[in-house]
Amino acid sequence: MAKIGEGAISSGLGRFFDILVIGILTFVCSLPVITMGAAITAAYDVYIRMALDKDSHVVSTYFRAFGKNFLKATIIHLIVLVAAAFVGASAYIFFFGVLEVSSGMRTVGLVLTIVMALVVAMTFLYVYALQARFENSIVRTIINAFFIALAQFPKTFAMLLANGVCAALCVLLYGLAPLWLIIDFSIIYYFSAKGMVKAFGLYGDKEAAGEEVTEDTAEPQAESKEESTEESQEDTTKESNE
DSSP states (O other), X not given: OHHHHHHHHHHHHHHHXXXXXXXXXXXXXXXXXXXXXXXXXXXXXXXXXXXXXXXXXXXXXXHHHHHHHHHHHHHHHHHHHHHHHHHHHHHHHHHTTOSOOOHHHHHHHHHHHHHHHHHHHHHHHHHHHHHHHBOOOHHHHHHHHHHHHHHTHHHHHHHHHHHHHHHHXXXXXXXXHHHHHHHIIIIIHHHHHHHHHHHHHHTTOTTTTTOOOOTTTSOOSTTBOSOOOHHHHHHHHHHHHO
């Protein structure tokens, strides 16, 4: 019993160390801002593998996912930044009364701003994880992220709350902002990834659904990022020839 307990403690400490390492890597790789999308996508790739007990060599897996998803994740991140800037500008205009508008128009503007902020935040929570697990167009990934966020609203709300607390701590205790961001990128993102696994299983991720994935059964759906079978590759070739 003692050996079993020691093994569990050792395994738990190893997992915590891996999560912390990925959180630090994500923080460092996010510093240029433009690379934040790829950094977060890579983190979710590793964390979901951890949740599925398929993690090994987490650092090399992280950088492999970072490079593989860099282009699409960066474009997605730029779209998120533009959307966030638009929401911020709208909030500035209507909350601080920059424009001279009637009270009714201001109320409508405030409500629309809050709705837009929620849409952007909810989509942000899932879009990078989806990019890590599925091969889709950028537009489809963003749309799927929003609708999955709605379908999984209780989990989405908990994730929003946890990330919101970290964001608030970064603002209120800005001297410790790097620490709060590392906690967000590590512990909060890890548990968010665990919560996403079941949802992804409902949308075509066979590993997340608990099915054994082999070379003969690897993800028949085009949007999966797991290796395609020879048959699916032949089908793709046929379609391109047509």
